[in-house]
Amino acid sequence: MTPFFISDFLNYLKVEKRYSDHTVIAYQGDLQEFFEFIQPVAIVEATHQLIRSFIYFLKEKNLENTTINRKISSLRAFYKWLEKRNEIKINPLSKTMLLKQPKRLPAFVHETDVKEQKIENIFENSGFENLRDRLMFELFYQTGMRLSELIELKVADIQGASVRILGKRNKERIVPVSPDLLSLINQYIKEREKLEVKSSCLLLKNDGNKLYTKLVYxxxxxxxxILTNVEKKSPHVLRHTFATHLLNNGAGIEAIKSLLGHSDLRATQVYTHNTFGQLKNIYSQAHPRGRKI
Incomplete structure (x- = not known):
């Protein structure tokens, strides 16, 4: 049975915060687990020490720090809500810090795996679906746009040799389009016109309706x-690949920041990693003994 305070909080997330069902369910699971752990102590009587015991309990389950941090964040939001409602006098999470997480380099695809010839071999050059799928792939790789940006991309956003992208918080950016990508866009638009649809979105399903996230994924x-053995495969990996290949071929970090639509340079600096091959080349060129490699 879910306690009243938790039920009320979940309703607040759904109605006032307009969180998705998926997010609300995640909160519910985290809070229910905590509620069961602290029994018979009441939710509003939880202490900082009890929170620490719960975190230790989660560690004992060999959960990753990212998972534990999500649960801590759920509890933080819940107790902050209780505090605002004057249900508690002291927030038991006021001094609780998130666990340190190892920094992971963004997954990306090597240049040899996305050469034009390799991509041509897996896509047919005719038909609406084939052209759409290739255009979808190329837009991710050649412009670095986000999944949400691709789904919302309009026909009118193709402006000559550039594409207008409406990003987070309605921040607009203009990204150049290569001649081969522009040619592919024009080919696709000709096929798209045969559907005789009124939708303003550029990329559509076979029935003429708007794309959805799971289909693109x-x-x-x-x-x-088909193209690569990279473990993680997603649209965001192609965005990482776009940024990494630009950086590896001499693009400045500020330019990449603008192309990605980042508001903070720190978000872009995560791409300043090097492949082993690059490090080997740098070492062999810069170190006196390295020239013998």
């Missing part, structure tokens, strides 16, 4: 599975 996962 499934398509990109499939094509990346």
């Amino acid at each position: 499934r398509k990109i996962n499939y094509y990346l599975g």
